[in-house]
Amino acid sequence: MAEITLLLRELREGDTGVVDRLMPLVYETLQAIARRQLRRERRYHTLDTTALVHEAYLKLVDQKRVEWQNRAHFFAIAAQAMRRILINYARKRLAEKRGGGQPLATFNEQSMLRETRAEELLALDEALAALAHMHERQARVVEYRFFGGLTHEEIAHVLGVSVPTVRRDWRLARAYLTRELRRGM
Numbered sequence: 001m002a003e004i005t006l007l008l009r010e011l012r013e014g015d016t017g018v019v020d021r022l023m024p025l026v027y028e029t030l031q032a033i034a035r036r037q038l039r040r041e042r043r044y045h046t047l048d049t050t051a052l053v054h055e056a057y058l059k060l061v062d063q064k065r066v067e068w069q070n071r072a073h074f075f076a077i078a079a080q081a082m083r084r085i086l087i088n089y090a091r092k093r094l095a096e097k098r099g100g101g102q103p104l105a106t107f108n109e110q111s112m113l114r115e116t117r118a119e120e121l122l123a124l125d126e127a128l129a130a131l132a133h134m135h136e137r138q139a140r141v142v143e144y145r146f147f148g149g150l151t152h153e154e155i156a157h158v159l160g161v162s163v164p165t166v167r168r169d170w171r172l173a174r175a176y177l178t179r180e181l182r183r184g185m
Contacts, residue, residue: 008068011061019061026071030057030078036149037082047089056081072154076140079148090121120181127180131173138173141166 004025007018034052041047047055059081060066060074068074132139137159144150144158152166159166 004071004074008070008074012066012068016061022061023057026057026074026078027053029075033075033079033148034082037079037086037147041086047085052082052085055085059085069158072150073158076144076148076150076155076158079150080143083143083147087121087125094119094122123181124177127177130180131176135169135173137161138169138176141169142173142177145170 004022007022007025010018011022030053031049034049034056038047038049038052056078060078063077066077128139128142131142140159141155144155145152150158152163152170156163156166
């Protein structure tokens, strides 16, 4: 754990040589995040776990503006990158074949493993973007928890807030997103 944080600091300071040493240390956790996200995707997705991890990793280590704080921060940003990759694939697929009815993902926590259509994933993305305009921290909590699988404690550490604040943000954000998604359907 400490080695990951140390390598991230070196990367932040411009030492690109650490990229090859960092990958083996974070690969297993990135795979778990990707599996969690792809579990909610349609079957036979064009991206598999390995492709999603590699695409996200390349985006992460190429970041010039990120001030890597620690491993939890890295994995939270990784979850965001994977979410954006999947959203872009969904948009591209919908543009290619409107109304294809292909299943993708849903927000509902009780049915997180249920597959849904690309339209629902895009509706979730729009609702999350609207939430971010009003309450950016609440949107980050959703991204880190729902898409990244981080615990309340890890999220609190990444955001620099207390665990009760994260729990409150999670409840409020979930209520907002549920209401917005019901309104849009």
